[in-house]
Amino acid sequence: MISRRDFTLGGTATALAVSVPAIAQSTLAQPALAQPALAQPMTKVKLGVPNAATDVGYFVAHARGYFKDEGLDVEIIPFDSAARMIAPMASGDLQVAAGGPSAGLYNGISRGLELRMVSDKSRNVVNRSSIRVVVRKELVDSGRVKTIADLKGLKYANGAPGSSATSGFYMLFKKAGIRMDEVQEVSMSFPQQVAALESGAIDFAMPPDPAGTLAVKRGAAVVLMQGWELIPSHQVAVTLYGGKFINEQNEQGKRFMRAFLRGVRDHNDALDDTGNFTGPKGDAIVDILVKYGPFRDPQIYRSFVLAYCDPDGKLDMKSLQTDIDIFQELKMLERPVDLAKVVDMSFVDWAVQQLGPYKKAV
CATH class of the missing domain: 3.40.190.10 (Periplasmic binding protein-like II)
Incomplete structure (x- = not known):
């Protein structure tokens, strides 16, 4: 049997010796x-x-x-x-x-x-993006964040410094007229980003789906911009x-x-x-x-x-x-x-x- 490991929603790696049953192959010609x-x-x-x-x-x-x-x-x-x-x-x-x-x-x-x-x-x-800029819902409801320019001075999460998402953030801040030193970056896994948006530990992020959708579904965040609006083909x-x-x-x-x-x-x-x-x-x-x-x-x-x-x-x-x-x-x-x-x-x-x-x- 093939074993795999998984993450809890909080991002803590938990080693699981879980047997993954084979799923029947498609009857379509292969x-x-x-x-x-x-x-x-x-x-x-x-x-x-x-x-x-x-x-x-x-x-x-x-x-x-x-x-x-x-x-x-x-x-x-x-x-x-x-x-x-x-x-x-x-x-x-x-x-x-x-x-x-x-x-x-x-x-x-x-x-x-x-x-x-x-x-x-x-x-x-274009129109096929797994990544969106999501902002903590409380900041939008309060009027603190109305446009991407309002992200200045806030804290955001990246998977790791210099990851591919860095390019997206770079283009976001360039579009918003924000210098990189005018926002605070922290590193955490994508499931952790969902929990951090819920708790208020971070203000915005670009976690790939399904993490981004889950943050929105739980009422922790709202979508501010689609990833393809920053880089049309990334x-x-x-x-x-x-x-x-x-x-x-x-x-x-x-x-x-x-x-x-x-x-x-x-x-x-x-x-x-x-x-x-x-x-x-x-x-x-x-x-x-x-x-x-x-x-x-x-x-x-x-x-x-x-x-x-x-x-x-x-x-x-x-x-x-x-x-x-x-x-x-x-x-x-x-x-x-x-x-x-x-x-x-x-x-x-x-x-x-x-x-x-x-x-x-x-």
């Missing part, structure tokens, strides 16, 4: 897989995730046995930000990680750590491979990517044109999110628009460069970053060649 995969010994792969709704591609691949089809025994381990996955990735304790490109990631690679971005994981595009999260996985388990890296893209395509098939789950396919994906994700209420996953993930795994290179430019301006980078040395699309190229270009199932 691409033919290389038969020798099942005959080989299962390879253990540890996957770090932020435990957000946009981890759905990994969850589906796990639940429907796509990783097992590839001879991979995948353990899903939540972290509060991608920045905190860098050390275990570099040591080989994690083979794969999912999260936002961070200044820490770029600095690690510049220092010689063998980490590479290998595919899309989550992208905010590569907020990627799939990362560690150097040992790339160099010593290249075949397993290819197979992981093929399984992941099958999961991504399944959840794309389950979404309507507005990014909402629809029909029996949508019901099935929501069931998986309830089992694997941070919240057990299916209505939470139906209450927001799921961010875009490219079913062919492509990255938004322009967005990644924008992040690098912002980190450079904020003096968070130790040296210039060459994206060509950070990105490795060979795994996606192989997987798409095997699966064929995505065509939405009807």
Whole structure:
């Protein structure tokens, strides 16, 4: 059985030896897989995730046995930000990680750590954003905050300094005419941000869904702005491979990517044109999110628009460069970053060649 770990709402990591039952695979025709995969010994792969709704591609691949089809025994381990996955990735304790490109990631690679971005994981595009600026409801009700300019002097939460959300905050403050030293930043996990908005420990944040939606649903916060209004196409999260996985388990890296893209395509098939789950396919994906994700209420996953993930795994290179430019301006980078040395699309190229270009199932 595959084990996983989870977070409580308060953000305290609790190790749980929970058995995750396999969910029956879809009866839809699936691409033919290389038969020798099942005959080989299962390879253990540890996957770090932020435990957000946009981890759905990994969850589906796990639940429907796509990783097992590839001879991979995948353990899903939540972290509060991608920045905190860098050390275990570099040591080989994690083979794969999912999260936002961070200044820490770029600095690690510049220092010689063998980490590479290998595919899309989550992208905010116009009308498809998993991230919104949410403000403590009391501040809005009292009239203290009416526009983004009123955020001056308040306290906000980021997953970690220099995380991908930093670019969003940078653009927010630039748009509002606020200097970075005119607001106070604190670091905490996304579930902790919900609790902090409820308690008044922070004033605003940009937690990815479902955390943002939960804060609104509980009456702790209101939406001030959509993430795509700040950056129309923002590569907020990627799939990362560690150097040992790339160099010593290249075949397993290819197979992981093929399984992941099958999961991504399944959840794309389950979404309507507005990014909402629809029909029996949508019901099935929501069931998986309830089992694997941070919240057990299916209505939470139906209450927001799921961010875009490219079913062919492509990255938004322009967005990644924008992040690098912002980190450079904020003096968070130790040296210039060459994206060509950070990105490795060979795994996606192989997987798409095997699966064929995505065509939405009807």
